[in-house]
Amino acid sequence: xxxxxxxxxxxxxxxxxxxxxxxxxxxxxxxxxxxxxxxxxxxxxxxxxxxxxxxxxxxxxxxxxxxxxxxxxxxxxxxxxxxxxxxxxxxxxxxxxxxxxxxxxxxxxxxxxxxxxxxxxxxxxxxxxxxxxxxxxxxxxxxxxxxxxxxxxxxxxxxxxxxxxxxxxxxxxxxxxxxxxxxxxxxxxxxxxxxxxxxxxxxxxxxxxxxxxxxxxxxxxxxxxxxxxxxxxxxxxxxxxxxxxxxxxxxxxxxxxxxxxxxxxxxxxxxxxxxxxxxxxxxxxxxxxxxxxxxxxxxxxxxxxxxxxxxxxxxxxxxxxxxxxxxxxxxxxxxxxxxxxxxxxxxxxxxxxxxxxxxxxxxxxxxxxxxxxxxxxxxxxxxxxxxxxxxxxxxxxxxxxxxxxxxxxx
Numbered sequence: 001x002x003x004x005x006x007x008x009x010x011x012x013x014x015x016x017x018x019x020x021x022x023x024x025x026x027x028x029x030x031x032x033x034x035x036x037x038x039x040x041x042x043x044x045x046x047x048x049x050x051x052x053x054x055x056x057x058x059x060x061x062x063x064x065x066x067x068x069x070x071x072x073x074x075x076x077x078x079x080x081x082x083x084x085x086x087x088x089x090x091x092x093x094x095x096x097x098x099x100x101x102x103x104x105x106x107x108x109x110x111x112x113x114x115x116x117x118x119x120x121x122x123x124x125x126x127x128x129x130x131x132x133x134x135x136x137x138x139x140x141x142x143x144x145x146x147x148x149x150x151x152x153x154x155x156x157x158x159x160x161x162x163x164x165x166x167x168x169x170x171x172x173x174x175x176x177x178x179x180x181x182x183x184x185x186x187x188x189x190x191x192x193x194x195x196x197x198x199x200x201x202x203x204x205x206x207x208x209x210x211x212x213x214x215x216x217x218x219x220x221x222x223x224x225x226x227x228x229x230x231x232x233x234x235x236x237x238x239x240x241x242x243x244x245x246x247x248x249x250x251x252x253x254x255x256x257x258x259x260x261x262x263x264x265x266x267x268x269x270x271x272x273x274x275x276x277x278x279x280x281x282x283x284x285x286x287x288x289x290x291x292x293x294x295x296x297x298x299x300x301x302x303x304x305x306x307x308x309x310x311x312x313x314x315x316x317x318x319x320x321x322x323x324x325x326x327x328x329x330x331x332x333x334x335x336x337x338x339x340x341x342x343x344x345x346x347x348x349x350x351x352x353x354x355x356x357x358x359x360x361x362x363x364x365x366x367x368x369x370x371x372x373x374x375x376x377x378x379x380x381x382x383x384x385x386x387x388x389x390x391x392x393x394x395x396x397x398x399x400x401x402x403x404x405x406x407x408x409x410x
Contacts, residue, residue, distance in 0.1 A: 002030045004116045006054075008047050009037025011214055012176050013067055015127045016091065020066070023094050028101060030111045031062045035091075036069030036077075038142055040316035044069045048076050055080050057115035062101065062108055066091040068146040072320075082106065088146055124367045124390040126170035127214065128161045129153065130197065131177035138245075139256050139322035140284065140315065143178065152183045155197065162205055169390050172210035172365045173201075180213060181220035195225035202233050209392045210365055210375075211236045215282075218242045219258035224270055231275050237375040241309075242267075244281035247301025248294040251287050255323070261301060268305055278353070278376045280309035283342050286335025287315045288326035295338055302345045308353050308376065310346035312339045347403075354378065354405065357397050361410060364395045371404075380405035 003024055005017035013035040021033055032054055036047040047069045055063055065077045066086040074085040084100040101108060131152040134144040162173055175198070177183065183194040194216075202211060211233075216223060223240070230236045246252050249260045271277035283298065302310060314335035317324035353376075362380075364372040368389055370382040374397075381404055382395055399406040 002113060003028070003033060004031075004113060005033045005035070006050065007035040008050075008067070008069070009035075009039055009043060010176075010178075011127055011174075012129060012132075012178060013037065015129050015176065016067075020064075020091060023092070024064075024097060027094065027098055028062065028108060030108070030113060031064060032058065032113065032116065033064045033066070034070075036065060036067035038068035038072045038146060038318070040313070041318070042316065044073060044076070048080075051077055051083060052080055054116070055082050058082075058113050060106065060111045061113050062104065062106060062111065064097060064100070068143055071146045072142060089148065124170070124365055125172035125174050125210070125212075125373075126165035126168075127174045127176045128158060128165065129177055130158055130175050130180060130194075131183050134179040135182060136179065136258070137256055139254065139326070140287065140318065142318040142321055145320060147178050150179060150182045150184070152185050155185065155187070155192070155200065158197070159201065159204060162201060162208070166205065166207045171208065171390065171392055172212070173205075173208055174212045174214050175201075176214035179217065180215060181217040181222055193225075194220070194222040195229060198226065198236070199229055199233075202229075202235060208235055210363070213240065215241045215243055217258070218244055218264060218267060223267060227267070227270050227277055230277060237377075238275055238277045239376045240271075240277060240279055242279055242281040244301075245284050246287065246290075247283075247298035248290070249297075250294055251290055251298070254289055254326070255284075255287065261297070264301060264305060278308050279305055280377070281305070281307050281311070283310055283312040284315050285312055285338035285342060286330035286332070288323055288330065289328045290315075290330055290338075299341060299345060302342055303349070306349050306353065307346050308350045308378070310342055312342040312346075314339055350378075350403070354400050354403075357405070358399065359397065361394055361396050362407075364393055364407070366391045366393065374405065378405060379403075380407050383408050 003021045005021050007013035007017045017035050034051055037043040051065055063083045064086055065083050070077050070085045071088040077083050078085050090096040133148045133150045135150045185192040230238050362374045364380055366372040366387045370387055372380050374380050394410045395407040396410050397405045397407045
């Protein structure tokens, strides 16, 4: 099989690429699969630019383009030579790919990929998808329009994916989805929610050594349950990435987010009780109507929550969303400056947190070349003999170097 994949945006896109390429291998030997993103206009532009380059460098190779960018703006990709656009709703339907192949005059059996940057993941953790889609109506978000409503996968299918990962030597499992917090199935007439799923997986697969969630909505009533589960089972890493977006109640309301600043402070209180749970978060800067005072509320919240990692990005109006039509749009240069301010606060938070960890013992997942990840999702360089990838070992933190820990195996 010579099916090359390239994913943009969320980790879910990369996971879907794995599934689709495996499915395609039954009908074609050589192809390129690109899973696009549409979270911002810049993301779409970069996707199209990359696909054009791949097409130019590989003129005889079929290129399947799917994902949110291709679904929202199919014409942007359909005009590129050798490209077949696959809508999100059809991306897991093999017959749609077969129909596309049957419609081309290309000699797909003798095609050859001439130039392609190897994007094969070298991560030692395994991401497992538990749901797709979203039922909420945040005013800025185009993803929910392109992914459809929430669909939660069966426990049996998820357990099978987890066991398959363990069989392949992955002992850190990360659950992911479009809106993971909304996971819901009915089991024996009762709701089976995200915390239930996590607890059952940990009970049914004792081989799991590290367990994480990729991201979670802070408004979900599942979050306190998840934090309590972290206290109960040490394999559940004490770190959560929150889709926070803002720390200002005014902006959160305008975004139609379902949490407020009080909810965030409640999580801080709960997370600092009995065990120390650290947080990272997504922050949108320059949302319509975000005055300097309102932005400072977000900046203060980033400080108060001691967010050690922040994915801050300037607001990008997406066609078809409510926010794109809102008054008081913020100049992009102002938004970018605010991103820098948030990034600097997070860097200082991380610096202070890391200083407090020197001398402590942590359980580390080794990913590559003796570089690993701590429970708080911070890089650590392990000094000493070479350690096999995917190994989980206890490490004593001895120093800090280039925003990463340095340590030795205990």
